Amino acid sequence: MSEHLDRDDISTNPSGNRTLSDIANADVSRRHVLGGTMGLAAIAFLAGAPAAQAATPTAAPTATTADVVARHGRRKPLLGFTAVPVGADDDVHVPEGYVADVIIPWGTPLFSDGPAWKKNASDSSLEQAMQVGYNHDGQHFFPFDTRGRRKSRGGRHDDNDAGLLVLNNEYTDPALLTTDGLDTVTPEKVRKHQHAVGVTVIAIEQERGGRWTHTDSPFNRRVHANTPVVFSGPAAKDPRLQAKTPARGTMANCSMGNTPWGTYVTCEENWADYFGSADKNHKVTDEEKRYGIEPGQTHYKWEEADDRFDTDKDPNEQYRWGWCVEIDPFDPDHTPVKRTALGRVKHENCHFATSRGRVVAYTGDDQSGEYIYKFVSKRPWRAARAMGRSPLDEGILYVAKFHEDGTGTWLPLVFGQGPLTKKNGWKDQADVLVRTRRAADAVGATPMDRPEWIKENPLTGQLFVTLTNGTAGPNPANPRKKNVYGHILRWTERHGDKTGTEFDWDIFVLAGDPTKDPQVDINGDAFGSPDGLYFDTDGRMWIATDVSNSKQLLKEYENLGNNQMLCADPRTREIRRFLTGPKGAEITGIMGTPDRRTLFVNIQHPGEETKAIGAPTPANPQAVSSWPDHDPAGRPRPATVVIRRKDGGIIGS
Template identity: 55%
Template structure:
């Protein structure tokens, strides 16, 4: 240990668990496993030891999960592979977006860009109206997907880019900040949430541009929506004082084999509050973090829809996975209730023997990992006019001491989920998914974030961004300020299987503060976004909280701004591919079919940070002025296009 261990601060509400169940934590599971193994000594050996090996009989036993080291190469005698064919970039604290030599970038669609050419122009002082914002790219870009249009080469030259807008920074959204909340401000904030769909094409000079399209649309916090699956709109828990509308806190995403987009509602509890001093949350509301103050948006002061005391069931209309068909601009988004109600970080979809399988993490400290397995062939359901996402079983993960695991069904009448135990029906189970998972004995995790499936072998990876402390010997560290990545192999490499073997792929952090970390120069913390490309590179995006970004007291002074790295799943080698501007998160990744264009999102540049200060209406540029660097403007979330100068495949040699 070469420096004092970092102090784990209170990051944000996601880091405060609402899970009071007695279920075992992932840390306790790993602690039991580790007590049965021979102790490994020393920094590098310790890091390898914490990356748990499965029993010799398991599929995971053949893997030797270790952290990569060095400047894009290997330390300790490990050989680099050709899967990562670029020179890693150093950490950065600059207000810039950096990529390796041989790559170039283009800022494509910042917040406020018209979704059609000729639409309402961006006003650098933040004075666009709610109506104008509803025709512009929303704020705080997150998960996204590229849907190609055409075939062959045309499919990588033209397509629909569909992207989420997770939340709004009201101090930057309005010219005068958020001291006063009005109905107009709430309207603009709702218009800046949701999803953007734009048609884009690549010009002959290699630059991408937005083109006019009948498919271009915004889905916002007021767009009419439908409900499908076991929880129908006529369910008493969905009875509200307003029509069903909107999707909020759209974090990561997914895409289905039939060409639709899945947007995921995460921290929806933050938008509700009340001034009614007599109001108290029900046990179910408390389990989901609903409170009188909410997340500080204060929308309830100007819009009764968000007053939890006056309109208590409106909150139950959020926390779902929402399906959008980008080819049907007039089609209503559909909330697919069979996939459960919780704080969905994302929805990663794969296939298994004709069945659809969808993985999702619940992004709060001490919550769970879920999997939905479709019933029968999704193609048959589609042929019969049914949604494959309405027919199937939702499961929650349980990790055992010996490196095995199982998927526990969240099905009414099964196990603890009976009428005698207070569960009315399957709709009740899905409305109270967290409580159902508590009841069946799922394993508490350190904030499950994005999930990715390796296209080469169907292994599943999940980022656990950090944790406030669950006796987390999985690293082992309590608390866990840096996070890690867990992976598992489903039995028979069948993603619909109900058992699996697990290990730890990577332990994040900075070895200067924690000698159990072995990343060399490629240090990072708080892994969040995650995705594979077709060649099997694992792309890792980070979301270090602005409360600790660049902070020595939290052990983040060497890690710099948030970043994206690429990893080799076969060897554990990791290299830093890009770094983002100050105050920003790197989130969202998608490729054209030829993998010669990568799209990456930069979320919330310029937000308040402990290291750089706080933006104000008088100086919104206090932390960042990226990407416009307009002396009278403000920072803007944006989608960035990354391409190689030689036109080759991103990340390859």
């Protein structure tokens, strides 16, 4: 996430709902803890005692985890590697015995006869549409056999050798994408930016010797901000979605989810940053403010060359963004579908699970003071598909309310229920979904500190969410008044039923530098601003960090170095640093092959402006970083890193 996107740290939620800080005086003895004790720092803080004076408690495994351990007979630790030190140089580092290869950096041609990337960024918008996009983020690996056929879920070992890598390209850097930046705006420049965002679908395979490479495939394609799209679900025909031009595009694609039926769902996050007006007298509406649209011109300046993004010229276009977008990677002719039943917010990711035959989709709204949601399909997903219906078009969208006793409730966002009535100004279910944030305000959901990735431990069914940073505390669930480091929460759905409305929650880890903040509660290596999450099938939890470039290497973060990826054992809460990234970069998009012997990790925005180092310019694009090429004539390039063990073993073991 770029420096100018730090507006996510600023809440646009005026609802006055009970924040986590409102429960600061809750009785700690009533705290229902999942799989261990409350963090030492939280207990000491609430009791008024310095954390350093107490002994570190040992977290006990949950009954579910203990059963799994007993059933599989696992006694040795999950983490079998030696942690790497904090990194501050301009490269990627992994533990001894591992290799990290770079593939598909920005500008890589989708086909062998496609346009080659130009070091001076002089590629045209048409060429960019035939190349890998910019700023790799969330991704998923879809295996296929040597004939390119789709593999069944849980397939054979050859599922690990070749497949489609589908990845989000979140946003662009004007100083690096074109030869002369955006000081002068032209339609061609704006089109290049629009063609560099969205989603990249590209075939990859493992060669002899273990290295991976991209290959030609009929499935290779780009989905970008000018690709035709359609809408489905309850809000598809809402008048606000009927703008002046046909519906086109997806952008601000942060993370993603993969459905049980084998499709890819990309999430539109910071879409509001692209909407503005050149009219100095333009006044932002309350609804625009609620979603983060600000007065004046934008950082990207798309509104100067594309009327869709000028809120004066086309006030309805903004309602076409902020959705979860489904793409079939194995159908190059598939038109992306924006699934309105999942609500319109700043979606970070969308984790799909199944329960009682139904599909359940969890998503966080990544802005300070926003909420955690889940969608439950109306009918079993297989039955819906057999009827020719999408399981994502019919169902109930819920928003989470966290209680001070460690329990929680999923509140339905259903027109006609509770405050969501005509009497209170709601028109219908489409209105609830178009104004999802307002609906969540109305039912009394719990504002959170930037809820980001949500993932499920496949061994226990527990859900984990990263909360990057915020100011909701102090309280049992968020014990720091100024939470610059972030933390990770986890919850278990009551009775294991993900379609239900009750859950139990606790804090998994309070991130940060313990030399700066005695409340930090980490069993292992220090880190801050947790963002991406991934679980492998052994239950290892991989954590990626996204320390803002306005904070990286400074003050609270001066000892934590560049952004990093860590690995955690959810049972013991031990955390070890596995990877450190180059200068100015975020680590994201963790994804593994089914056999756990290859791990794909994305390096986003290397070389971006940082307060501690400097800022790239069109004249000096390598002012911060030259990764991965380290070519004096080139520029930094977001890319995917492929990690494997030299002995061919399981990553992390």
